[in-house]
Amino acid sequence: MEIKMSSKLIVALDFSSADQALEFVNPLSPPDCKLKVGFELFVSAGPDLVRTLTGKGFDIFLDLKFHDIPNTVASVCKEAAKLDVWMMNVHASGGLEMMYAAHAALSELACPPKLIAVSVLTSMNDEQLQETGVDRLAKDQVFHLAGLAKQAGLDGMVCSAQEAKALRQQFGDEFLLVTPGIRPVGAERGDQSRVMTPRDAIQEGVDYIVVGRPITQSSTPLEIIRQINADLVHQPV
């Protein structure tokens, strides 16, 4: 009997309609990957599509990056949890009180989703971060925000794989590291700055890699998913 392990791959469903997303998801099954629903698809297709995807058995990362005052974020996290998603996120730069409030709201639930914090967007480099008034290197700011997220009781961080090793050493094995900015060898970087290959990312200790365009814009998405999964499983020791 073949036992299929749950994949460490999260595919970003950055499509502009439910039809496009479902056509893409149709040949997939839950052991192949988890699925991420972000702004574009959620604005276009809404909660109904999320319910359809969870109904197919997929773990859904609802990537809406909540960033508002504590009361508002706590309330929206509770609403989002009604969609039975596996994971959701808030912006760590919303502050400690906001993260405490989000965590407290979800902790009231019998079966809360994982709550992680976005650190410094993987599209940003040191110069772009400093333009926003943050006088730190991106890796140091990620480390700082991870400390706040851990203090607030969150389950982990969205960061780049380039920061994973240091975060793992400091915050331990239970702290989830979820990393976009993943580019298979030869794939276009696009607007991503802090990038790494799937294989290297897993070696750096990340828990999940997020991959969008290299899969969704490929003419052979299933092959790429299979190749990435093979890369993730067959790690040199």
Ligand SMILES: O=c1ccn([C@@H]2O[C@H](COP(=O)(O)O)[C@@H](O)[C@H]2O)c(=O)[nH]1
């Ligand atoms: O720091 C972040 C946070 C979220 N994202 C999201 O991940 C995917 C990446 O897609 P690619 O096409 O593989 O670049 C996308 O949905 C982003 O919104 C991120 O890239 N960086």
